[in-house]
Amino acid sequence: MRNISPKEQAELDATETREWLESLDYVLQSGGPAKVARLLRELTVHARQNGVKLPFTANTPYINSISADEQVLMPGSPDLERRIKSLVRWNAAAMVVRANKAEEGIGGHISTFASAATLYEVGFNHFFRGHENGDGDVIFFQGHAAPGIYARAYLEGRIGETQLENFRRELKQGGGLSSYPHPWLMENFWEFPTVSMGLGPIMAIYQARFMRYLEDRGLKPKSDAKVWAFLGDGETDEPEALGAITLPAREKLDNLVFVINCNLQRLDGPVRGNGQIIQELEAAFRGAGWNVVKVIWGREWDPLLAKDRDGLLVKRMGEIVDGQYQKYAVESGAYVREHFWGTDPRLLDMVKHLSDDQLKKMSLGGHDPIKVYNAYKAATEFKGAPTVILARTIKGYGLGEAGEGKNITHQQKKMNEEELRAFRTRFGIPVSDAEIAKTPFYRPAEDSIEVKYMRERREALGGYVPSRKNRSTPIKSVARDLFEEFYKGTDGRKASTTMVFVRLLSKMLRDKELGPLVVPIVPDEARTFGMEALFRQVGIYSHAGQVYEPVDMDTLLYYKEASDGQILEEGINEAGSLSSFIAAGTAYATHGVNTIPFFIFYSMFGFQRIGDLIWAAADSRTRGFMLGGTSGRTTLAGEGLQHQDGNSQLLAYPVPNLVSYDPAFAYELAVIIEDGIRRMYVDQESIFYYLTVMNEQYAMPEMPNGAREGILKGLYKFRATAKPDAALRAQLFGSGAILPEVIKAQEILESKYNVGADVWSVTSYGELYREGHACERWNMLHPTQTPRVPYVTQCLAKAPGVLVAASDYVKALPDSIDKWLPRPLSTLGTDGFGRSEGRASLRDFFEVDYRYVIVATLAALARDGKVDASVVDQAIKAHNVNSEKPNPAVS
Numbered sequence: 060m061r062n063i064s065p066k067e068q069a070e071l072d073a074t075e076t077r078e079w080l081e082s083l084d085y086v087l088q089s090g091g092p093a094k095v096a097r098l099l100r101e102l103t104v105h106a107r108q109n110g111v112k113l114p115f116t117a118n119t120p121y122i123n124s125i126s127a128d129e130q131v132l133m134p135g136s137p138d139l140e141r142r143i144k145s146l147v148r149w150n151a152a153a154m155v156v157r158a159n160k161a162e163e164g165i166g167g168h169i170s171t172f173a174s175a176a177t178l179y180e181v182g183f184n185h186f187f188r189g190h191e192n193g194d195g196d197v198i199f200f201q202g203h204a205a206p207g208i209y210a211r212a213y214l215e216g217r218i219g220e221t222q223l224e225n226f227r228r229e230l231k232q233g234g235g236l237s238s239y240p241h242p243w244l245m246e247n248f249w250e251f252p253t254v255s256m257g258l259g260p261i262m263a264i265y266q267a268r269f270m271r272y273l274e275d276r277g278l279k280p281k282s283d284a285k286v287w288a289f290l291g292d293g294e295t296d297e298p299e300a301l302g303a304i305t306l307p308a309r310e311k312l313d314n315l316v317f318v319i320n321c322n323l324q325r326l327d328g329p330v331r332g333n334g335q336i337i338q339e340l341e342a343a344f345r346g347a348g349w350n351v352v353k354v355i356w357g358r359e360w361d362p363l364l365a366k367d368r369d370g371l372l373v374k375r376m377g378e379i380v381d382g383q384y385q386k387y388a389v390e391s392g393a394y395v396r397e398h399f400w401g402t403d404p405r406l407l408d409m410v411k412h413l414s415d416d417q418l419k420k421m422s423l424g425g426h427d428p429i430k431v432y433n434a435y436k437a438a439t440e441f442k443g444a445p446t447v448i449l450a451r452t453i454k455g456y457g458l459g460e461a462g463e464g465k466n467i468t469h470q471q472k473k474m475n476e477e478e479l480r481a482f483r484t485r486f487g488i489p490v491s492d493a494e495i496a497k498t499p500f501y502r503p504a505e506d507s508i509e510v511k512y513m514r515e516r517r518e519a520l521g522g523y524v525p526s527r528k529n530r531s532t533p534i535k536s537v538a539r540d541l542f543e544e545f546y547k548g549t550d551g552r553k554a555s556t557t558m559v560f561v562r563l564l565s566k567m568l569r570d571k572e573l574g575p576l577v578v579p580i581v582p583d584e585a586r587t588f589g590m591e592a593l594f595r596q597v598g599i600y601s602h603a604g605q606v607y608e609p610v611d612m613d614t615l616l617y618y619k620e621a622s623d624g625q626i627l628e629e630g631i632n633e634a635g636s637l638s639s640f641i642a643a644g645t646a647y648a649t650h651g652v653n654t655i656p657f658f659i660f661y662s663m664f665g666f667q668r669i670g671d672l673i674w675a676a677a678d679s680r681t682r683g684f685m686l687g688g689t690s691g692r693t694t695l696a697g698e699g700l701q702h703q704d705g706n707s708q709l710l711a712y713p714v715p716n717l718v719s720y721d722p723a724f725a726y727e728l729a730v731i732i733e734d735g736i737r738r739m740y741v742d743q744e745s746i747f748y749y750l751t752v753m754n755e756q757y758a759m760p761e762m763p764n765g766a767r768e769g770i771l772k773g774l775y776k777f778r779a780t781a782k783p784d785a786a787l788r789a790q791l792f793g794s795g796a797i798l799p800e801v802i803k804a805q806e807i808l809e810s811k812y813n814v815g816a817d818v819w820s821v822t823s824y825g826e827l828y829r830e831g832h833a834c835e836r837w838n839m840l841h842p843t844q845t846p847r848v849p850y851v852t853q854c855l856a857k858a859p860g861v862l863v864a865a866s867d868y869v870k871a872l873p874d875s876i877d878k879w880l881p882r883p884l885s886t887l888g889t890d891g892f893g894r895s896e897g898r899a900s901l902r903d904f905f906e907v908d909y910r911y912v913i914v915a916t917l918a919a920l921a922r923d924g925k926v927d928a929s930v931v932d933q934a935i936k937a938h939n940v941n942s943e944k945p946n947p948a949v950s
């Protein structure tokens with residue numbers, strides 16, 4: 060047989076391909092798409108069975124998922140909508156430019172919204188549902204797009220010109236606008252903070268799931284409201300952004316829509332210069348089970364794609380990397396013709412009827428309202444899975460020379476006169492050349508067709524968004540008898556504060572009024588905290604119920620999943636759990652339901668790991684209780700360096716609306732939780748709680764008379780000395796699991812060393828610290844009035860003797876109240892890395908057990924000249940304290 064030349068081979072291949080395609084076309088025409096799909100599936104199986112290795116791909120071609128002939132016409136008035144969008148664009152840019160003129164460096168972002176304007180405007184005009192007709196959509200706006208959202212609210216008449224003028228200057232007279240979405244600062248406007256990138260997407264996922272939870276548990280009527288999350292393509296590099304995307308597919312959350320603005324750029328440069336972010340994201344989301352809608356090309360491409368019989372154009376589209384696409388966006392039509400189309404004469408031929416200018420103006424999908432409209436329509440109608448829309452845009456769209464598609468675009472805040480003029484002309488804004496230098500805001504008259512149209516659309520869609528308000532009715536009161544059992548103590552029986560919490564939680568769950576509102580959240584630690592009885596009592600939430608027979612079905616406490624289950628068992632996922640906590644703790648505003656979340660977790664994996672989400676919870680005005688379980692550096696035995704938490708109580712300090720406590724006893728915990736529910740759900744305070752609970756067991760004493768106020772303020776005298784008249788006196792502070800050590804030291808100091816020591820329980824250094832500073836500040840500003848005395852000073856001003864504190868947390872905690880005490884405080888704490896050891900050894904290592912309390916007390920008395928140094932020395936020896944051991948804080 061003669062050899063076939065490569066050219067002949069290519070022709071044979073082409074013929075063969077054509078024959079196969081023609082057969083397929085025939086099947087498509089006669090049998091329809093379903094038949095083609097079946098055939099292809101069977102062909103694939105057959106090929107695999109015969110050893111053909113098929114490469115895996117989760118990708119579809121680099122074209123729109125919705126073809127031109129599938130798309131529907133847009134309702135409404137596209138022309139008017141374009142005009143409105145232009146006005147929004149102008150005002151958004153103007154507010155940033157003005158802010159930067161008025162005060163150098165005040166910042167702001169023009170280019171994010173410039174690229175996303177169509178994505179938002181189509182939503183505002185046709186999809187985003189307000190809360191007024193019942194249930195509204197929940198929208199997570201991309202933080203850096205805030206100027207556009209404000210500009211629209213200004214046109215709608217919801218935000219005044221002064222506020223717009225004071226963008227990023229919130230402290231100005233008359234009020235300003237916060238740089239980004241912050242419910243804490245604009246509580247009637249923004250619902251969720253998103254600007255710490257990655258947090259918006261994960262919060263949105265758990266919000267969508269929580270909406271289903273509320274419906275399945277009958278706490279809210281079923282609705283087809285959506286959760287929308289707008290994010291940047293660069294943002295998807297944050298682990299939180301994509302880290303939880305399998306959950307909504309698993310749970311079939313078709314109430315969730317992600318819109319990813321793929322402008323191919325982030326702050327420094329291209330997101331994937333050498334690859335394609337859209338294809339990468341498509342594969343990730345499809346792999347996770349999402350419905351993926353790609354909106355890559357604008358309408359001008361449709362006729363070209365229709366002509367692309369051989370797939371040449373689609374192939375060309377798919378082989379260009381993003382860095383190169385970015386180059387096309389800034390280059391001339393001639394450049395695009397040469398470099399994009401010029402690789403094949405057949406491609407060049409396809410566009411020979413188009414001028415360079417027309418080539419340059421071929422739009423991208425994310426800038427074309429009809430493409431975006433169809434994508435949103437498909438997303439909102441899709442059943443059985445969440446949808447992600449991957450919309451291609453140009454960063455800084457419309458800014459022209461001022462920064463369209465450039466690498467510096469993200470930080471472009473200024474536009475010179477010429478650039479402003481070009482921008483004005485491009486979008487047809489009625490601002491004259493004479494006025495342009497002032498960059499005036501522009502709002503058409505109240506009765507203009509633009510304003511009327513915007514208002515009508517929003518009215519039809521259920522009111523303005525974003526908009527936040529408390530939609531719940533406060534709980535009337537909290538029944539004291541739920542909590543009173545814990546005031547009595549355990550009569551010598553040992554218990555841990557975790558056990559106490561679980562018992563209290565179980566009681567609350569049984570309460571008629573409170574019970575249904577309680578949302579227990581655990582990241583795969585329920586057994587660690589002894590909560591497994593709750594599995595059976597209230598069930599684990601699962602939309603699907605339980606479709607299998609649990610392995611422990613025949614036991615009393617079997618693993619019960621139910622569609623109306625109450626526990627959110629989040630698996631090993633603290634970030635997801637905290638996102639659920641935020642959804643549940645803000646439901647009073649979002650859904651008008653007073654759910655009370657109790658999120659219990661391994662305390663070291665709370666603040667330390669997901670501190671930024673806790674900050675977002677604070678900003679969101681989340682209500683509820685976070686419980687750091689197995690906490691304390693020396694109380695968690697055996698677990699070692701990464702687990703033992705001596706930090707979180709300090710890390711809780713900076714969160715302004717977080718109230719933190721380190722309770723030692725059952726009644727302290729009960730008093731704190733009862734008061735917390737009252738403050739948050741009866742009095743409607745925008746606070747939340749952090750409580751550390753321990754697994755060390757000891758007898759729980761009875762609540763001393765009159766202790767309630769002190770427990771809540773952070774300090775009360777737990778036990779006075781039996782020797783108030785002793786010559787040597789001391790005041791000992793203990794908290795959490797270290798309090799029993801301090802009580803033991805009190806007894807020995809009295810019996811062996813004749814020191815009359817009072818013991819104080821410090822439930823919260825944080826609260827004492829805040830109150831102390833509040834007094835100090837007031838005194839500074841009111842010099843002629845009677846000074847306020849910090850609570851801690853009131854308690855201790857007349858208390859005799861030396862002052863000693865022992866904590867299972869870092870020394871900075873007790874030290875933080877030192878200045879309001881009458882004499883210097885000697886501090887014992889657990890600075891340093893933990894060790895894998897038992898409690899006794901750990902407390903020796905960290906120098907926080909009763910022996911160190913004794914030594915510290917005697918050393919302070921020696922310092923004050925009350926005892927001889929030799930007494931301290933003898934105590935060190937008597938208690939086997941090793942003076943030469945290395946400092947645990949640095950070893």
Ligand SMILES: Cc1ncc(C[n+]2csc(CCOP(=O)(O)OP(=O)(O)O)c2C)c(N)n1
Nearest residue numbers: 171254255256291292293294320324325326
């Ligand atoms: C966690 C976090 N890291 C860094 C930043 C700073 N930052 C703000 S915007 C931005 C780039 C955003 O790019 P992209 O997500 O693609 O959004 P685009 O503006 O392009 O729409 C960066 C790095 C931030 N806001 N949050």
Ligand SMILES: [Mg+2]
Nearest residue numbers: 291292293324
């Ligand atoms: Mg981007």
